[in-house]
Amino acid sequence: MSFQVTVQPSGRQFACDEGETILNAAIRAGVGLPYGCKNGACSSCKGKLISGNITHGAHQEKALPVTEEALGLSLFCCATPHSDVTIEAREVAGVGEFPVRKMPSRIAKIEKVADDVVIISLQLPATERLQYLAGQYIEFMLRDGKRRSYSMANAPHKDAQISVHIRHMPGGLFTDQVFSTLKERDILRFEGPLGTFFLREDSAKPVVLLASGTGFAPIKAIIEQMIHNESGRAMTLYWGGRRPQDLYMHALCEEWARTIPAFTYVPVISNAHADDHWDGRNGFVHQAVLTDFPDLSAYQVYACGAPIVVDSAKRDFVNLCHLPAEEFYADAFTSEADLA
Incomplete structure (x- = not known):
């Protein structure tokens, strides 16, 4: 079963599968809802529920206080619809320009640039190149199903590699691995590009x-x-x-x-x-x-x-x-x- 999501004021519509969040369905459909963390912490995806029924999954209180939820506000990254819904959100132009893809990458270089920071360069398959907007991020897909997000630290025109900057968080599932066992030529799988944080090139403002x-x-x-x-x-x-x-x-x-x-x-x-x-x-x-x-x-x-x-x-x-x-x-x- 799927439900129809209508975005106002644009009138854009997309299907949301049962049990799927509104944001994930929008990303899949190439509809540019604003978002950042995708896990109910940053409030970037906050918008208004105009009609329909939803359930919110786990999220931080500061991202969506109870008082705001009572006024009809919603975090679309953790909102699952139970009927057709109409939402009010400001769409971000350009987000759907490049498809979100799952890709393998090989670690080409690990460079320690501070006691607790490394820069990892990722070599992509020779036949593929990741298209993205400067400022967007990727999600590494870990073996246990969890994900970790890191921004691309180089502009898309630079070369066939992408780089990420990783700070060690002691006890962190991924960063402990990065700083102990991860080595060059290891394979990492990721999904991207993601996020609505990117350079707006249509402005002349400083x-x-x-x-x-x-x-x-x-x-x-x-x-x-x-x-x-x-x-x-x-x-x-x-x-x-x-x-x-x-x-x-x-x-x-x-x-x-x-x-x-x-x-x-x-x-x-x-x-x-x-x-x-x-x-x-x-x-x-x-x-x-x-x-x-x-x-x-x-x-x-x-x-x-x-x-x-x-x-x-x-x-x-x-x-x-x-x-x-x-x-x-x-x-x-x-x-x-x-x-x-």
């Missing part, structure tokens, strides 16, 4: 790029895409970490700042030690943006990192710096701890 930790990965892909496009749009990158070593590609960002006239780099450290000899900006990374850009009304912002960083940035940029809410694009990295 951009502020905000990253914390390995949230730098999709931001790097977006910057590379803008360089490749020769867009000329002003770019200001704020990259935050606790210690200087957390900015594991600091030299690359400094090179961009030296060689790209429209590019500015602002590294920000929140917990520098005396022996770090850090003489740059201190504090929380989004607050550095608040200081430098009291008026963001004419900008786009792309933010990626820990949920607390992304949530704080959106709240303060919109409420204090006059950023139009629709010009804040974000990908909040969620771990298993974030889902508890």
Whole structure:
């Protein structure tokens, strides 16, 4: 049995199988509902249920408070319909441009760039190339059926390989394996491209790029895409970490700042030690943006990192710096701890 989902105001319709979430059905149908984590933690897929019956699966209270659910709001990533439904959601143009595929990949290189960060380069089959938008992510499919999401850290034009940045989360099912037993030439299967966090190339607005930790990965892909496009749009990158070593590609960002006239780099450290000899900006990374850009009304912002960083940035940029809410694009990295 399947149910029909109608999206307003576009009028787009797609079928949703019994037991399937509205978001998964939309992805399968190439309908661009906004989303991020796909597991009820980030609220990117929140919309309104206009008619019909649904059941919500497990999700975080902060993503969909009971008071909002009572008003008819829904998280489509964990909403399963029991009848035909009509929803209200802002569709994202371009999401369905490239098909979501399951693909094998071979680890071509594992590079340790910090004590707790590695960059893995994945070689795709010679006859296939993954088409995606700069900023999107893939899901590794693990043997026990679980999945782990990582953003592509290179722009799609770069080469036949894709790279991901992985931070070690002690006790993590996947990252413990990455930092102990995973080796070059091992095979990893993934599904992608996924996500509605990507560069909007139809705008001439200057951009502020905000990253914390390995949230730098999709931001790097977006910057590379803008360089490749020769867009000329002003770019200001704020990259935050606790210690200087957390900015594991600091030299690359400094090179961009030296060689790209429209590019500015602002590294920000929140917990520098005396022996770090850090003489740059201190504090929380989004607050550095608040200081430098009291008026963001004419900008786009792309933010990626820990949920607390992304949530704080959106709240303060919109409420204090006059950023139009629709010009804040974000990908909040969620771990298993974030889902508890």
